[in-house]
Amino acid sequence: MPEVAPMLIVCAEGARVEAELVGGWLACSSCRGRLGPWGHARARVLRCAAGDRWLRPRRARCRGCGGTHVLLPDIALLRRRDEVAVIGAAIEAKVRGVGHRAIAGRLGLPKDTVRGWLRRFAADSEAIRAHFTRWAFALDAELGAVRPAASVLGDALEAIAVAARAWVLRFGRRPVWSLVSVFSGGGLLCNTSCPFPPVR
Numbered sequence: 120m121p122e123v124a125p126m127l128i129v130c131a132e133g134a135r136v137e138a139e140l141v142g143g144w145l146a147c148s149s150c151r152g153r154l155g156p157w158g159h160a161r162a163r164v165l166r167c168a169a170g171d172r173w174l175r176p177r178r179a180r181c182r183g184c185g186g187t188h189v190l191l192p193d194i195a196l197l198r199r200r201d202e203v204a205v206i207g208a209a210i211e212a213k214v215r216g217v218g219h220r221a222i223a224g225r226l227g228l229p230k231d232t233v234r235g236w237l238r239r240f241a242a243d244s245e246a247i248r249a250h251f252t253r254w255a256f257a258l259d260a261e262l263g264a265v266r267p268a269a270s271v272l273g274d275a276l277e278a279i280a281v282a283a284r285a286w287v288l289r290f291g292r293r294p295v296w297s298l299v300s301v302f303s304g305g306g307l308l309c310n311t312s313c314p315f316p317p318v319r
C-alpha cells in the first residue's frame with residue numbers, strides 16, 4: 120500500500136490537545152470524523168524567546184477514514200525552528216522599518232535565518248494579505264474596509280491584525296501569532312505552492 124503523507128492540523132499545546140484528542144473532540148480535516156491518539160511525530164527542538172523547548176507533536180488517526188494527521192502546536196510553524204511569536208516579532212519590526220541585521224541582533228539569531236523569514240513573508244505578502252482578509256470577513260461580516268498600510272508588507276501585517284482582532288472579539292484572548300499559525304495551517308512561511316487551508 121502506498122505511504123500517504125499525514126495531514127497537518129494546528130492545535131493548542133500539550134495537555135489541552137491531549138485532553139481533546141483522548142476525549143474525541145478533534146475532527147478530521149478530510150471527513151470531519153473523530154480523531155484518536157496515534158503515537159507521536161519525531162521530537163525536535165523549538166527555539167523560543169524563553170529558551171529552547173522540546174516539541175514532540177502528537178500524531179492522530181481518524182476513526183472514520185483512517186487518515187493520519189500530525190498535530191502541530193500553535194506556537195510553531197511548519198518547517199521553522201523558531202517559535203512563531205519570535206518570527207512574528209521580526210516581521211513586525213521589519214514593517215516598522217528595522218533592517219534584518221538589527222532584528223537578528225536584537226533576537227540573538229543568525230541574520231540569514233531572519234532574512235529568510237522576511238524574504239518569504241515579502242514574497243507571499245499578497246497571498247497572506249488576501250488569506251487573512253478572508254478570515255477577517257468570515258469572523259466579522261460587519262467589518263469595514265481594511266485600511267491600506269504604507270507597503271505591501273504592511274498591508275499583509277494589517278490583514279493579520281484585523282483577522283486576529285475579529286477572532287479575539289468573538290472567541291476571547293489568544294496570542295496573535297498563535298492565531299496566525301492556526302489560520303495558515305502552520306504554513307505561513309511555506310511558499311504558496313503549499314496553499315493555506317480554506318477559510319471555514
Ligand SMILES: [Zn+2]
Binds near residue numbers: 149150181
Ligand atoms: Zn477522516
